[in-house]
Amino acid sequence: MGAVALGEAKGPAVHLPVFQGPLDLLLFLVQENKVSIWDIPVATICDQYQAWLRTMEELDLVVAAEYLVCAAWLLAIKSRMLLPRRSKDEPDPRAELVERLLAYEKVKRQAAELAGLLSLREGVFSVRLSPVESSGEPELALEELDVGALAQAMGEVLQRFRREHPPGLVLAPLGCSVQEKMRELLGFLSSQGSFPLLSHMLTRRERVEAVTCLLAALELVWLGAARVHQQRSFAEIYLVSTGEPVAVERALGYA
């Protein structure tokens, strides 16, 4: 269990213990209350547990789902404690709680033991002179081969393969053909005389449609049915009808 310092501009800093999980919090409460783990006053501990959850929530600490599951479990034990036992053989509703707390407390002591051993070894590093002829390639002792190493190697192969074989360019099916677009533009031109090509292109939802539109306009210009006109750089580009019936005829033929 560590601690977060919650420094406030005013008032003293509050040191809140950081719990490793609901069991850690429960163990802390049992110790705080100086009660025997074999005779836990569930009602008290349950209330205090919920108070801690509220505090953690108020401080915006992430309260993992496990804490809530445990809260529900405590409530269930608390309510069962209120019911009279039907027989002497009926197990104490707290039995599983005690068992899990004891097991977790063991884990904590074993963890402390490992931490102690590790701290003794902090300054010890393996000597490794580079031999004259080292392959430089990382190698794995056969005895250390495990499925993890195998899966990792497979992952690397697949990653490299994907890097070296990027997926080919996939074209989305055209929403409309150039021909269709030409017919559409000719329709606009015959009724309006001119057409704001750039804004039309920029407001298309699909990039493909904008490109199709541009190609259709260029096609019309090439066939002599229309010309483009722009006042100055970056201004609107107008598609203007040339008014040549032959060219329009020809364009409609193409379209």
Next chain:
Amino acid sequence: MPDHHLLAAACEAILAVAGEPVSEATLLKTLGGEVTQEDLAAALEHIRQRHEHPGSGLRLEKVAGGYRLATRPEVGEVVRAFLGIRAQSRLSQAALETLAIIAYRQPVTLPEINFLRGVNSSGVVRTLLERKLIRVAGRKQVVGTPLLYRTTKELLVLLGLQSLDELPTLEELGEAEGSVAP
């Protein structure tokens, strides 16, 4: 009978390039048929004693079923500074608890770890796998066939132990009963 000094020198050179514990068997195999177990023991003892000199930065260790040359803890801080290793590479409390569960109860599955700790420990397990302190050792034949985890040789080296049997038992740690309440 081989030259004792040369034999010690050869052993030291082997351990210096190995970078990991080397078993007695491998040493004997490398040194050739004429070298007996006694010769080897004498050579290793010679190396051990030579590094007891206060001017030596190294020492001979017996860990994880073999011998290795390692730096002496007294100069550990300087070495750490040289390697640019920060204290942050220390294991978190969550990692220590998970490692303790695996070390004392192996082989063990993630659901078992989660149950004992009361929290999901999959992220911690992945970190321990990446640091090569634990390894996957098959699957448990129960519903869902979860992966089984064991500790590695690297953990033994890190702990400076010959085998996990050297870890203090629960009894030695003070059996749980009553020890929770002050």
Next chain:
Amino acid sequence: MPDHHLLAAACEAILAVAGEPVSEATLLKTLGGEVTQEDLAAALEHIRQRHEHPGSGLRLEKVAGGYRLATRPEVGEVVRAFLGIRAQSRLSQAALETLAIIAYRQPVTLPEINFLRGVNSSGVVRTLLERKLIRVAGRKQVVGTPLLYRTTKELLVLLGLQSLDELPTLEELGEAEGSVAP
């Protein structure tokens, strides 16, 4: 004035973990401001002398980039023998990758392995066959009828698995597709 023995020990430990020449400047910087150039020179001289003992397998060398600890030429042959013996019990990255492909894609042919790895893997496949980690399992009925490869029972034992069905998916071990780094 710093403790001369401790200073020599610190220098030796640094050189022993460096694996490459370390410059005087780096040594001075690592050892801290109080250590003068003269102190360092004395410490290095101390290390040099200590390794002149015939029972030492190492020596201090002054090379282009600075100082380094190296094995003594007299024991070079033994060191080479050790590295050779060790290589026999190790898998190179290429071998590990090939083994992984065969394990996950079996039965699989050499052309398929080559395609996935992007390099010719016939040498590696031979090594894996020799080590009995893979076996030939018939021929694929395509042009050239290439041999099909499968993993062996020995590999399963090594991995601690009962059957190949127990091989974890890449997703289970966090090697999923999503982890493709740019």
